[in-house]
Amino acid sequence: MGLKVYGHRMSQPARAVYIFCKMNGIEFEEISVNFFTKKTASPVFQEINPMKQVPAIVHGTFKLFESHAILRYLACAFPGVPDHWYPADLQKRAKIDSVLDWHHLNLRHGALRLVQAVALAPKLGRQPNPQVAIEAEKLLSESLEKIETFWLQGSGPFLLGNSEPSIADLSLVCEIMQLEVLDDKDIDRILGPHKKVQQWMEDTKTATKPHFEEIHGVLFEVKAELQKQRLLGANNA
Amino acid sequence: MTLKIYADRMSQPSRAVLIFCKVNGITFEEIKLDLARRQQRSSEYKEINPLRQVPTIVDGRFKLFESHAILRYISCAFPGVADHWYPSDLFKRAKIESVLDWHHSNLRRGAVAYILNSTLAPALGLQKNPQAAAEGEKILSSSLEQIESIWLKGNGRFLLGSSKPSIADLSLVCELMQLQVVDEKDRDRILGPHKKVEQWIEDTKQATMPHFDEVHTVLFKLKAKLQEQRLSEANNKIESSKNTTLPSKM
Numbered sequence: 456m457g458l459k460v461y462g463h464r465m466s467q468p469a470r471a472v473y474i475f476c477k478m479n480g481i482e483f484e485e486i487s488v489n490f491f492t493k494k495t496a497s498p499v500f501q502e503i504n505p506m507k508q509v510p511a512i513v514h515g516t517f518k519l520f521e522s523h524a525i526l527r528y529l530a531c532a533f534p535g536v537p538d539h540w541y542p543a544d545l546q547k548r549a550k551i552d553s554v555l556d557w558h559h560l561n562l563r564h565g566a567l568r569l570v571q572a573v574a575l576a577p578k579l580g581r582q583p584n585p586q587v588a589i590e591a592e593k594l595l596s597e598s599l600e601k602i603e604t605f606w607l608q609g610s611g612p613f614l615l616g617n618s619e620p621s622i623a624d625l626s627l628v629c630e631i632m633q634l635e636v637l638d639d640k641d642i643d644r645i646l647g648p649h650k651k652v653q654q655w656m657e658d659t660k661t662a663t664k665p666h667f668e669e670i671h672g673v674l675f676e677v678k679a680e681l682q683k684q685r686l687l688g689a690n691n692a
Numbered sequence: 693m694t695l696k697i698y699a700d701r702m703s704q705p706s707r708a709v710l711i712f713c714k715v716n717g718i719t720f721e722e723i724k725l726d727l728a729r730r731q732q733r734s735s736e737y738k739e740i741n742p743l744r745q746v747p748t749i750v751d752g753r754f755k756l757f758e759s760h761a762i763l764r765y766i767s768c769a770f771p772g773v774a775d776h777w778y779p780s781d782l783f784k785r786a787k788i789e790s791v792l793d794w795h796h797s798n799l800r801r802g803a804v805a806y807i808l809n810s811t812l813a814p815a816l817g818l819q820k821n822p823q824a825a826a827e828g829e830k831i832l833s834s835s836l837e838q839i840e841s842i843w844l845k846g847n848g849r850f851l852l853g854s855s856k857p858s859i860a861d862l863s864l865v866c867e868l869m870q871l872q873v874v875d876e877k878d879r880d881r882i883l884g885p886h887k888k889v890e891q892w893i894e895d896t897k898q899a900t901m902p903h904f905d906e907v908h909t910v911l912f913k914l915k916a917k918l919q920e921q922r923l924s925e926a927n928n929k930i931e932s933s934k935n936t937t938l939p940s941k942m
Binding site for chain 1: 742743754756757758759760761762764765768769782783786787789790792793794796797800801838841842
């Protein structure tokens with residue numbers, strides 16, 4: 456039964472799904488759907504996901520979207536996935552679900568809106584929105600502080616004090632990686648105060664090598680392109 | 693070792709957890725926190741949940757928050773919960789996960805922003821914000837349209853075409869019940885175009901009676917109080933406009 460993953464490497468939840476599959480030797484066909492050019496709104500893609508979002512998967516005849524739901528499903532549906540990604544133990548699993556649920560309206564709501572309001576606005580055909588950027592950065596910083604002081608409590612290098620990464624580590628780190636498209640001084644201001652967060656990101660990258668770097672290649676290309684534009688803009692000014 | 697639930701019945705996710713336990717005959721102790729009085733900021737509660745959200749459960753020494761995670765956990769941890777609430781079948785379960793994850797950034801985000809900024813802000817010591825209310829309403833309305841046309845597709849009366857409710861039905865319907873506190877004409881404008889959604893709310897209520905109404909009593913009381921306030925404000929306006937127009941006629 457073949458697995459198709461509809462995604463885009465500029466989408467942080469799509470990257471999490473790609474990296475997860477590669478880490479666990481799950482074979483899949485990668486189908487790129489560019490949301491910048493509104494390919495997610497095409498009638499063909501709406502047959503796959505009527506919500507017009509990536510990632511979405513088709514596994515045999517089974518269709519599914521929402522990245523956390525996809526990661527949970529893949530962890531259970533493919534027999535070779537090590538238990539630490541989404542433990543069968545009820546209480547360990549519940550704690551990971553708690554992080555994943557928290558993610559949506561905290562870390563993601565802050566990081567996504569900030570990045571879209573500042574760096575990616577032109578690519579999305581929108582005007583940069585400084586007011587939204589201020590609100591979003593506030594929520595993002597509060598969320599990073601909660602990861603630093605609460606979710607990263609404990610002896611292990613990963614969320615919830617675990618010694619090995621779960622789907623929550625992968626999902627949240629891919630979210631924070633999106634900040635790479637911001638100006639370096641903004642990244643430093645936002646991430647700088649959170650040393651444990653920085654170390655945890657490094658640990659998650661290392662634990663998912665070489666796939667992490669490979670899947671993030673496109674993001675680094677966009678980062679370089681935007682940096683060049685900022686430099687040109689500064690020189691012109 | 694009784695399950696403890698820290699909750700405020702004015703919080704929609706708290707209500708979902710309370711109703712779920714009652715419907716499934718799970719014995720628990722309800723510990724009430726009043727968010728309007730900022731009781732979640734107390735140092736005692738910080739020990740229970742450092743992120744200071746409700747609901748939170750304590751099951752023995754195990755603490756858990758985020759209502760979806762709680763509903764999943766209770767479904768699995770307590771024998772006797774009927775399978776339809778959170779099916780063990782991988783495919784059925786994954787679809788319910790998809791609805792639950794979608795809920796956060798869509799229905800919940802829209803409904804909370806709209807209701808807070810149009811209605812509840814003063815009760816929480818905040819200013820109403822018409823701009824934020826309008827943005828919230830837009831997300832809320834498009835979420836309702838997606839429930840109507842996508843999630844409620846199929847033969848059954850519940851989400852994903854199921855014939856019986858899941859934790860997703862309960863969670864989303866409790867979210868929508870919060871609209872009871874807004875002005876009736878606004879509620880009609882928002883819910884009115886979505887007949888299937890209205891029927892599904894009714895069906896979910898029926899499937900969880902009498903606990904649904906009992907747990908929502910506090911919300912209905914607040915609704916009545918806010919309606920009275922709106923009425924008296926409207927009357928005052930009429931009175932004051934009479935007072936200001938009369939002298940000009942003299």
